[in-house]
Amino acid sequence: MTGSILELVRSSVSTSYLQAMKCRLRRLFMNFSKKIFLVIYFSLFVAISQNAWSHKVRMVTTDWAPYYASTLESGGVVAELVQAAFLRGGHESSLSWYSWIRAMRMAKVGSADAVMGAYYSEERAGIYNYSDPIFSVDVGLIALKSLGIDKYGGLRSLDSYIIGVMRGWVYTEEFDTADFLKKQIVVNQVFAVRMLFSKQVDIVAASISVFKHEANLLSNSKGQDIVVLNPLLDSKPLYLMFSKNIPNSLELVKSFNAGMASIRADGTFQKIRDKHGF
Incomplete structure (x- = not known):
């Protein structure tokens, strides 16, 4: 009789223990699965965001030596300053050379991201997003x-x-x-x-x-x-004019402005000016 009772108790304890362990393992698995899912989700989100946001900025302009031109070293002082500011803001950039009218038209319709080296006017401000001044x-x-x-x-x-x-x-x-x-x-x-x-x-x-x-x-x-x-x-100050027909135009302006402020603050701006004789 005593042996039967002991067996029953052992059986009950084992069953309760196993059920408890199963519940605990199930909760652990669900929590672990959620964490894995969140890690994968946010990793993909960051990767996609970086791929979409940190694209190479497509700049256009015209030959305007001695400030910038296709024949000058590094594209000239303004071109090197602008590209350094973009890099500091987390973006690579490319620079292509066209007539001034064509360059402005390309940025207007969004086939280029920005025009480099523009003066300010109220009319243009209605078409493009302006950066902070970059040169004078x-x-x-x-x-x-x-x-x-x-x-x-x-x-x-x-x-x-x-x-x-x-x-x-x-x-x-x-x-x-x-x-x-x-x-x-x-x-x-x-x-x-x-x-x-x-x-x-x-x-x-x-x-x-x-x-x-x-x-x-x-x-x-x-x-x-x-x-x-x-x-x-x-x-007259020179600016970048950013297309309003590209995604994240204002965010790109902010990123560039922050990069330009950074290279001014740490002396990079003046070093580039000195390199080009300005």
Whole structure:
């Protein structure tokens, strides 16, 4: 009798123990499965997010030496600064060279992510997302010394001259809206230099350094033949213009701005300027 009772107790204990173990193992397996699922899920999420977000930024621009050009080392000072800022923000970037009008059109429709080296205007701000300023250039009016003037007292004092302006450029609001001026549209700065030296225009509105760079490349021109009229039109910041027709455009702007702020803070910005002679 006693033996039967002991067997019954052992059997009950074993059954209860096994059931408890089964429940515990089942809970452990479910918890483990959930953890594995969450690990796999978030790993895939991060991988997909990084693949979608950390893409190579497609930049476009035009030749604009000495600041940036396809013929300059590393694409020029502005190109190297911009690409360093993108890298600091976690993005690689590519840079392709087109006419200025085509470059802006590509970014507008989203076939490029950003245009490098643009001036600001309210009209453009309605089409593109602007970065923080990346560089600054002096813009003014340039004439041959033979014209006999070296300064002007307001834009209306220039209404008798033909002024060459670059197609697709913005200068200042006052200059751009001065309909009383005789403006001759020029394809780019190279043609502007040639037209001034051939006296097809009297004055050219341009970046001072860019004009002088192109003038020095002409064998029949000399730097002393030109004069920059006083006062300058403006000292204008250069920006990146990001397409509004790409995913994460504003996030890309923020990432670039953070990268640019970082390379300014740690001295990389100035080192790149020094490398290119700025």
